[in-house]
Amino acid sequence: MITRNPHLANLKAGYLFPEIAKRRREFAAAHPNAKVISLGIGNTTEPILPHINAGLVEGAKKLGTKEGYSGYQDEGLPELREKISKVFYKGKFSIDEIFISDGAKCDIGRLQTLFGTGVKVAVQDPSYPVYVDGSVLAGAAGGWEETGYAGITYLPCTAENNFFPNLDLIQPNSLIYFCSPNNPTGAVSDHAQLSALVETAINKSCIIIFDAAYSEFIRDPSLPKTIYEIDKAELCAIEVNSFSKPLGFTGVRLGWSVVPKVLKYKSGESVHADWNRVMGTIFNGASNIAQYGGLAALDDEGLKEMRALTDFYLGNAKLIRDALQKLGINCIGGDNSPYIWAHFPGRDSWEVFAEILEKHQIVTTPGAGFGPAGQGFVRFSAFGHRADVEEACNRLQAIVTQ
Ligand code: PLP
Secondary structure (H helix, E strand, O other), X not given: OOOOOHXXXXXXXXXXXXXXXXXXXXXXXXXOOOOOEEOOOOOOOOOOOHHHXXXXXXXXHHOOOOOOOOOOOOOOOHHHHHHHHHHHHOOOOOHHHEEEEOOHHHHXXXXXXXXXXXXXXXXXXXXXXXXXXXXXXXXOOOOEEOOEEOOEEEXXXXXXXXXXXXXXXXXXXXXXXXXXXXXXXXXXXXXHHHHHHHHHHHHOOOEEXXXXXXXXXXXXXXXXXXXXXXXXXXXXXXXXXXXXXXXXXXXXXXXXXXXXXXXXXXXXXXXXXXXXXXXHHHOOOXXXXXXXXXXXXXXXXXXXXXHHHHHHHHHHHHHHHHHHHHOOOOEEEOOOOOEEEEEOOOOOHHHHHHHHHHHHOEEOEEHHHHOHHHOOEEEEEOOOOHHHHHHHHHHHHHOOOO
């Protein structure tokens, strides 16, 4: 009989979010009259705004005409790639350095094929679970130990280091996953911090996969929205990004990756050429309808809508953060990101998660699910309808959890 991929056996328990959904279902079954509000997962809730939606509709209509029909287009619409370079990178990249994808998560999974089994990996701790689980699936990580995977270097991001890790912990020749604005902490790294990261990567022959999926939530103009605002980043970094959160495209599926042509492995071979080869082999392009929606999002009207939608979620984030702070709970995030990272010192985060669900009927995400340094924290997501967020804030104030 064919044997199972041994890396699958290394995956620890279930993926975090299905586990939370399971606990929510169990709670709802035991309390059939409870109105449970989810501030748990980062799934968008608001409708796609009209101009961008019209772009999707027009894209679908085009497919029904002789002149507008298109089939496979592996690398993505050239107009969209050009617009992405112009809007997000001041035209710094040629269109063949921008790869349109069906989302950042999918690209993160595929990118591991460039580095293969046994590569050393460093991740912010806590971090988006796909970095660690994707590395385990690719065979990059060793077995599970008490405090994490043996082959993964966890870079603790805690209140003590202001949620920016000690870069000295990174081993030479590593693949570094770095996310800013960060999921789950909501922390955004500044220019000096990202410059130090780039310098470390270059000095230690590392490659950074920089996840900028929440960059459009940044409001402070002094904070970098892309790693390529940092000098020399194109020599050591790939950036993944997504239309999911700023446009509500979580179900539409559209994202992109930037792989600069100057980026090389230690051997001097081109990462860009390999990514072209990988994408051409195991990916057949993003939906052309989604890409027409993306194109509409990057004209003047679309950019206004993107701003309005991200403003809306940031408004939710402020309400949640204010409500928690009124209770004396320390938290960060929520100002330039849609996540609020609330501190419950000395408490087990799954226990706090269970208590908030029990007392307030609010679903959150336990910090420990994002890595060992998430212990003692709970993540509140600002993705929700305004009325639900307001009700959740009222419920939180009614009963204190500490
Ligand atoms: N990167 C981060 C940090 C995320 O939090 C998420 C989704 O929650 C993604 C990527 C997934 O993006 P996409 O919907 O484009 O796959």
